[in-house]
Amino acid sequence: MPTTVETQNPKQDTDLKDLAQDVVARxxxxxxxxxxxxxxxxxxxxxxxxxxxxxxxxxxxxxxxGVRVFYGQRAASTYSSDFSRxxxxxMVKSALELAKITSEDPFGGIPEADQLGSIKGDLxxxxxxxxxxxxxxxxxxxxxxxxxxLDADPRIKNSEGGSFDAATxxxxxxNSHGFVxxxxxxxxxxxxxxxxxxxxxxxxRDYWFSVSRNLAKLDAPEQVGKIAAxxxxxxxxxxxxxxxxxxxxxxxxxxxSILEHIFExxxxxxxxxxxxxxxxxxxxxxxxxxxxxxxDGTMVGGFGSSPFDGEGVPTRRTVVxxxxxxxxxxxxxxxxxxxxxxxxxxxxxxxxxxPGIGPGNYFLQxxxxxxxxxxxxIQEGLYVTEFLGHGANLVTGDYSRGASGLWISGGQLAYPVxxxxxxxxxxxxxxxxxxxxxxxxxxxxxxxxxxxxxxxxVGGE
Amino acid sequence: xxxxxxxxxxxxxxxxxxxERYLAAALSAGGEYADLYxxxxxxxxxxxxxSMVKSASQGISxxxxxxxxxxxxxxxxxxxxLSPARxxxxxxxxxxIASGPAKTPVVGFQDKQARSLYPVTLxxxxxxxxxxxxxxxxxxxxxxxxxxxxxxVRASYADELRNILVIGSDGTFAEDSQPLARMNVSCxxxxxxxxxxxxxxxxxxxxxxxxxxxxxxxxxxxxAARQAILQLDAREAPAGEMxxxxxxxxPGVLLHEAVGHGLEADFNRKKTSAFAGLxxxxxxxxxxxxxxxGTMPWRRGSLNxxxxxxxxxxxxxxxxxxLKGYLSDKLSSKLMGIADTGNGRRESYExxxxxxxxxxYMLPGNDDPQxxxxxxxxxxxxxxxxxxxxxxxxxxxxxxxxxAYMIEDGQVTFPIKGATLIGxxxxxxxxxxxxxxxxxxDEGVGTCGxxxxxxxxxxxxxTIKIDSLTVGGTARxxxxxxxx
Numbered sequence: 001m002p003t004t005v006e007t008q009n010p011k012q013d014t015d016l017k018d019l020a021q022d023v024v025a026r027x028x029x030x031x032x033x034x035x036x037x038x039x040x041x042x043x044x045x046x047x048x049x050x051x052x053x054x055x056x057x058x059x060x061x062x063x064x065x066g067v068r069v070f071y072g073q074r075a076a077s078t079y080s081s082d083f084s085r086x087x088x089x090x091m092v093k094s095a096l097e098l099a100k101i102t103s104e105d106p107f108g109g110i111p112e113a114d115q116l117g118s119i120k121g122d123l124x125x126x127x128x129x130x131x132x133x134x135x136x137x138x139x140x141x142x143x144x145x146x147x148x149x150l151d152a153d154p155r156i157k158n159s160e161g162g163s164f165d166a167a168t169x170x171x172x173x174x175n176s177h178g179f180v181x182x183x184x185x186x187x188x189x190x191x192x193x194x195x196x197x198x199x200x201x202x203x204x205r206d207y208w209f210s211v212s213r214n215l216a217k218l219d220a221p222e223q224v225g226k227i228a229a230x231x232x233x234x235x236x237x238x239x240x241x242x243x244x245x246x247x248x249x250x251x252x253x254x255x256x257s258i259l260e261h262i263f264e265x266x267x268x269x270x271x272x273x274x275x276x277x278x279x280x281x282x283x284x285x286x287x288x289x290x291x292x293x294x295x296d297g298t299m300v301g302g303f304g305s306s307p308f309d310g311e312g313v314p315t316r317r318t319v320v321x322x323x324x325x326x327x328x329x330x331x332x333x334x335x336x337x338x339x340x341x342x343x344x345x346x347x348x349x350x351x352x353x354x355p356g357i358g359p360g361n362y363f364l365q366x367x368x369x370x371x372x373x374x375x376x377x378i379q380e381g382l383y384v385t386e387f388l389g390h391g392a393n394l395v396t397g398d399y400s401r402g403a404s405g406l407w408i409s410g411g412q413l414a415y416p417v418x419x420x421x422x423x424x425x426x427x428x429x430x431x432x433x434x435x436x437x438x439x440x441x442x443x444x445x446x447x448x449x450x451x452x453x454x455x456x457x458v459g460g461e
Numbered sequence: 462x463x464x465x466x467x468x469x470x471x472x473x474x475x476x477x478x479x480x481e482r483y484l485a486a487a488l489s490a491g492g493e494y495a496d497l498y499x500x501x502x503x504x505x506x507x508x509x510x511x512s513m514v515k516s517a518s519q520g521i522s523x524x525x526x527x528x529x530x531x532x533x534x535x536x537x538x539x540x541x542x543l544s545p546a547r548x549x550x551x552x553x554x555x556x557x558i559a560s561g562p563a564k565t566p567v568v569g570f571q572d573k574q575a576r577s578l579y580p581v582t583l584x585x586x587x588x589x590x591x592x593x594x595x596x597x598x599x600x601x602x603x604x605x606x607x608x609x610x611x612x613x614v615r616a617s618y619a620d621e622l623r624n625i626l627v628i629g630s631d632g633t634f635a636e637d638s639q640p641l642a643r644m645n646v647s648c649x650x651x652x653x654x655x656x657x658x659x660x661x662x663x664x665x666x667x668x669x670x671x672x673x674x675x676x677x678x679x680x681x682x683x684x685a686a687r688q689a690i691l692q693l694d695a696r697e698a699p700a701g702e703m704x705x706x707x708x709x710x711x712p713g714v715l716l717h718e719a720v721g722h723g724l725e726a727d728f729n730r731k732k733t734s735a736f737a738g739l740x741x742x743x744x745x746x747x748x749x750x751x752x753x754x755g756t757m758p759w760r761r762g763s764l765n766x767x768x769x770x771x772x773x774x775x776x777x778x779x780x781x782x783x784l785k786g787y788l789s790d791k792l793s794s795k796l797m798g799i800a801d802t803g804n805g806r807r808e809s810y811e812x813x814x815x816x817x818x819x820x821x822y823m824l825p826g827n828d829d830p831q832x833x834x835x836x837x838x839x840x841x842x843x844x845x846x847x848x849x850x851x852x853x854x855x856x857x858x859x860x861x862x863x864x865a866y867m868i869e870d871g872q873v874t875f876p877i878k879g880a881t882l883i884g885x886x887x888x889x890x891x892x893x894x895x896x897x898x899x900x901x902x903d904e905g906v907g908t909c910g911x912x913x914x915x916x917x918x919x920x921x922x923x924t925i926k927i928d929s930l931t932v933g934g935t936a937r938x939x940x941x942x943x944x945x
Contacts, residue, residue, distance in 0.1 A: 050533075050731070053533060053534065054534050054558070055533060055534060055535065056534070056535045056536075056537065056813060057534070057535070057536050057537070057557075057558050058536075058537040058538070058813065059537075059538050059554050060537075060538050060539040060540065060551070060554075060811065061540075062524070062539070062540075062541045062811065063541065064522065064541075066520070075515075075516070075517075076516075076517045076518065077516075077517075077518040078518060078519045078520055079518070079519075079520035079521070079522075080520060080521050080522070081521065081522040081523055081524065081541040082521065082523060082541075087521070091520075091521075094519055095519075098517045098518070098519060098590070099517070101514065101517060101590055101591060101594055102513075102514040102515070102516070102517050103513035103514040103515065104513075105513055105515055108515075158731070158732060158733060160731070160733055195733055195854055202855070203733070203735065203854045203855060204854060204855050205733070205852065205854035205855070235855075238855070240931075243700050243701035243937065273510075273613045273615075273649065274612065274613060274649060274651060274656065275613065275649050275656075275658065351520065352506075352518035352519075352520050353506065353508075353516055353518045354508075354515065354516045388850050388851075388852060388857060388858070388859045388883070389848070389849060389850045389859035389860070389861055389881050389883075390847065390848060390850075390861065391847070391859075391861045391879065391880070391881040391933070393658065393878075393879055395649060395656050395657060395658040396655070396656065396657060396658075396692070396878070398878045398879055400698070400861070400879065400880045400881040400933040400934065400935075401859070401881055401933070402850070402857070402858075402859035402881050402883040402933070404857070418855065418857055419857050419883055419884065419885060419931060420883065420931070420933075421700070421859075421880075421881050421883050421931060421932075421933025422933070423698075423700060423880065423881075423933050423934055423935045424935060425935075457700050457934070457935045457936075457937075458700075459700035459701055459883075459931055459932060459933040459934065460701065460702075460931060461701065461702055461931075
């Protein structure tokens with residue numbers, strides 16, 4: 001079985017920084033007025049074990065470099081996966097050529113020098129232990145997760161497998177204002193996707209996973225497999241329900257996708273175009289008084305943490321919504337200038353193109369009731385555990401999605417339901433979050449506790 | 462012996478003995494089959510926003526993915542450094558999926574490519590770049606001229622040329638140059654009261670001249686603007702089960718979600734699909750015949766050869782309502798003992814190929830589209846969609862209407878807001894009672910995601926009537942004067 005040897009070569013760190021600064025220097029020598037370069041390097045390992053046998057084993061490393069140049073207010077960008085001197089020369093030259101055909105944009109440009117920087121202190125984003133397991137042990141992680149699911153109940157008869165993934169990445173950013181920064185991040189995860197079958201032959205699938213920057217903090221594969229089995233088994237025998245307006249409880253896995261709609265709605269790009277139901281609402285009530293939403297790119301060990309954003313601006317903690325009042329949009333340099341505001345350090349930089357906007361660690365502040373208490377207070381209602389499709393219109397706020405979950409009757413989860421829709425309007429939805437759970441847990445850069453929402457339409461028979 | 466005047470031979474100095482050496486390394490620990498996938502992708506994208514060219518980018522990515530198959534096991538490694546040492550290292554990594562004596566690959570490759578479904582333009586991007594910018598500025602002007610309420614217009618153009626070389630230990634040798642171009646326009650209409658959005662786009666495996674002749678920037682711009690203006694006055698969509706008429710073209714995304722994914726061979730080999738074991742059984746009304754066809758000239762989902770070097774084909778999935786077969790790649794065809802339908806695709810050299818759709822559509826029937834609408838008492842007429850999604854195991858699928866109307870007593874009455882439609886794949890098509898004579902393919906905007914891999918696809922459908930489907934709106938439907 002293959003094993004990966006992580007070599008910690010400090011010289012290589014310097015090389016990537018040097019390379020990024022060299023690209024910036026070459027762009028400036030070629031006539032750019034400002035320039036910015038990004039270098040990314042990463043390794044990935046993944047394995048899937050299905051029905052006890054290794055199904056896939058994948059292992060590789062890759063790297064890429066991108067440059068963004070400005071001629072005054074005209075911008076263009078290019079990238080390459082080839083690091084040879086010739087290829088990089090071509091990349092810089094193409095960017096300089098390309099910038100001649102773009103428009104003078106009065107708001108274009110990289111951040112001012114005084115905005116650049118890196119937050120101090122160790123964010124604890126990189127643990128080399130994600131690659132510490134020998135090859136056979138990694139496969140066993142996947143195998144153990146799947147086995148726990150398969151062993152949980154005789155109705156678990158099939159599986160899409162258990163998997164173990166590990167990855168590390170390094171990112172370097174440099175620009176012509178003298179900024180150069182670098183960080184590394186690691187990631188590992190274990191998951192199981194069991195399939196249960198009932199006597200009638202109907203199948204259901206669900207999944208569970210654990211993810212961490214640190215192998216030592218990953219949940220035991222057995223725990224992951226067991227939860228995956230429970231989540232799958234409870235879906236067996238799902239039925240449709242009558243069309244009705246009832247209270248809906250969203251579990252954290254689906255509540256976070258609802259929370260993301262506020263992020264999309266306060267994203268500076270949508271705001272300056274007026275393409276959001278939240279544009280122009282700064283300082284106004286957009287949600288109930290129980291709703292406080294934070295974006296914090298500085299949390300130690302966070303999945304959305306980094307010392308600086310995609311433009312070299314230090315990350316920070318931003319209160320987005322406080323007691324229902326919209327306090328801040330989420331911005332990068334360009335959208336901040338368009339709106340006459342300051343960047344919130346949320347630029348996300350791909351290899352090419354204009355920087356976008358991405359979350360740090362973005363979450364809804366937890367409330368005081370447990371999920372059981374929230375469900376216990378509902379006579380007839382719906383507990384949603386999965387969404388299907390993407391039916392949100394950020395311009396109008398119209399919202400309609402496929403869903404499945406469990407019916408709530410007399411304060412208890414009564415039976416599974418499927419092939420239904422949940423619909424309403426986001427403008428009202430956030431005022432109708434009547435309960436927020438205590439169960440906030442980060443499994444990615446966006447997290448929400450369980451929430452209860454009233455007034456949505458459930459579409460069924 | 463293959464012609465050495467090929468892209469990778471020229472650009473990277475590859476030789477046939479090199480390729481044989483890499484395959485031998487891939488099979489050095491046993492394994493039944495190995496292949497190498499070389500890819501060189503150059504891409505350009507441009508965006509006009511607020512009538513300015515705000516973004517222009519170009520890039521090149523290249524690499525080689527190496528796969529080794531041993532039974533149901535797949536080992537995979539890739540490198541973006543195409544030097545012999547790194548390719549050999551990747552080959553040896555992938556090799557370790559197997560454990561046994563070394564195998565010898567077939568000596569002498571067979572060039573499989575026979576077709577040319579699309580024009581191939583060299584990425585001499587610089588000469589054409591101002592023409593591309595001009596297209597975007599034209600669409601911006603056209604959308605704004607459509608109606609004074611159109612306040613925001615964003616137009617983008619993206620194209621790429623993907624050169625691939627697939628070498629297999631069974632003697633497979635396939636090379637292809639695959640162009641892909643797409644233009645998109647999105648608009649926001651605003652009044653004092655409300656706002657709405659509209660978008661449109663299209664393209665295919667075409668050269669730039671397509672956008673000057675076949676589908677002009679004005680065509681896409683007017684369509685996006687029309688939708689945005691229409692949505693300003695849309696009313697609440699209904700909720701619950703009702704009759705649904707789908708218009709021709711992009712609503713074919715129904716087929717992609719409801720049956721297409723469920724018929725991909727890997728899910729059926731593993732019996733994780735709701736369609737597993739249903740070949741020969743009725744899964745649709747006898748008016749429904751559905752095919753997947755990768756051989757349509759210039760279409761977005763078409764390919765001369767798939768990403769395993771196999772020529773694409775037209776595959777009948779459902780014939781007069783009876784399930785005929787699956788979409789397969791090399792691995793599933795071998796393990797299931799079925800034909801390789803040329804549907805082995807991957808996003809890039811970093812990804813393992815798997816069965817994927819190409820262009821999936823329903824053949825036309827005999828009904829007049831007007832008669833279909835006239836036959837509906839209470840239902841919706843959905844003509845444009847966003848995307849969709851399916852859970853292949855329980856068969857439940859959704860697709861989201863972005864332009865739809867109420868039909869009452871056989872008449873199209875008023876536009877309704879976007880709504881998700883939800884159904885069950887293995888039985889939704891049994892409720893298709895009318896099929897129009899107006900088959901249309903979509904304009905070339907579809908991208909399908911599976912297991913984190915995105916590939917371009919096409920869909921198509923004539924006007925059809927589904928007798929009952931759940932519509933996810935917000936308005937209760939009134940039945941006989943009582944609220945249900």
